[in-house]
Amino acid sequence: MINKVQTTWKGNMQFESTNPGGNLMIDANEEVGGQDNGHRPKALMLSSLAGCSGLDVASLLKKMRAEVDEFTIDVEANLTDEHPKFYDKVKVIYNFYGSEFKKDKIEKSVKLSVERYCGVMEMFRKFAKVTIEIQYFEK
Amino acid sequence: MINKVQTTWKGNMQFESTNPGGNLMIDANEEVGGQDNGHRPKALMLSSLAGCSGLDVASLLKKMRAEVDEFTIDVEANLTDEHPKFYDKVKVIYNFYGSEFKKDKIEKSVKLSVERYCGVMEMFRKFAKVTIEIQYFEK
Numbered sequence: 001m002i003n004k005v006q007t008t009w010k011g012n013m014q015f016e017s018t019n020p021g022g023n024l025m026i027d028a029n030e031e032v033g034g035q036d037n038g039h040r041p042k043a044l045m046l047s048s049l050a051g052c053s054g055l056d057v058a059s060l061l062k063k064m065r066a067e068v069d070e071f072t073i074d075v076e077a078n079l080t081d082e083h084p085k086f087y088d089k090v091k092v093i094y095n096f097y098g099s100e101f102k103k104d105k106i107e108k109s110v111k112l113s114v115e116r117y118c119g120v121m122e123m124f125r126k127f128a129k130v131t132i133e134i135q136y137f138e139k
Numbered sequence: 140m141i142n143k144v145q146t147t148w149k150g151n152m153q154f155e156s157t158n159p160g161g162n163l164m165i166d167a168n169e170e171v172g173g174q175d176n177g178h179r180p181k182a183l184m185l186s187s188l189a190g191c192s193g194l195d196v197a198s199l200l201k202k203m204r205a206e207v208d209e210f211t212i213d214v215e216a217n218l219t220d221e222h223p224k225f226y227d228k229v230k231v232i233y234n235f236y237g238s239e240f241k242k243d244k245i246e247k248s249v250k251l252s253v254e255r256y257c258g259v260m261e262m263f264r265k266f267a268k269v270t271i272e273i274q275y276f277e278k
Binding site: 018032037046058077080119 | 140142143144145146148152156159160163165168171173176177178179180182183184185186188189190191194197198209210211212213214215216219220222223255256258260261265266267
């Protein structure tokens with residue numbers, strides 16, 4: 001299947017990019033000549049990773065009847081110093097909030113996403129060392 | 140430098156993700172249980188690629204005094220059929236609109252972004268075959 005996205009220059013350092021879920025704006029910060037009226041493109045990669053895996057986990061927790069009250073995914077990525085700057089080490093931390101966690105099913109959900117379903121995770125493994133953590137917060 | 144993004148489950152298949160340029164919503168389409176109230180995470184990778192290179196090109200065209208009236212970047216990416224589904228072939232098409240193009244400088248700008256500056260392009264090369272095209276449209 002072919003995915004297509006069109007990105008249009010809106011003047012200065014701003015761009016508008018299409019997405020099946022609605023357009024989004026991209027802009028640089030003021031230090032490099034932008035006006036901060038849009039998202040930073042490199043950080044979008046990290047939202048893409050968390051969103052891709054998050055969708056898997058939300059879906060799997062429901063299927064396995066292992067729902068939690070809340071969950072967040074933190075992505076911490078090391079950007080190299082020299083051009084072209086890329087993410088060489090990426091930590092993905094799954095934080096689950098609730099009580100009476102079904103930890104075996106929660107861990108299975110994360111593992112299935114990381115190892116089998118999440119295509120963005122697969123792409124990240126090709127350029128970065130990816131590490132995974134799971135944390136529980138009893139409420 | 141460490142880049143951090145936090146992504147929070149908002150119920151069902153929706154997530155809110157932080158970005159230095161403002162938060163963004165992520166959601167799945169209705170066919171897979173979402174409500175279409177947010178961007179698709181995988182397509183965000185393509186916006187990230189176009190935005191990263193677009194920022195380079197906008198900046199370089201200005202520095203080289205080779206401005207154009209408008210430009211767009213089309214990204215066409217082939218998604219593999221089997222899980223984990225990833226982009227294995229990616230075409231990036233730079234479309235320049237205007238008149239009296241300084242084609243040598245425009246091509247130099249694109250080349251500098253593709254080969255030297257754009258970190259997202261560097262990451263894409265690790266998992267996909269990336270091809271580049273430049274098109275001119277006289278106004």
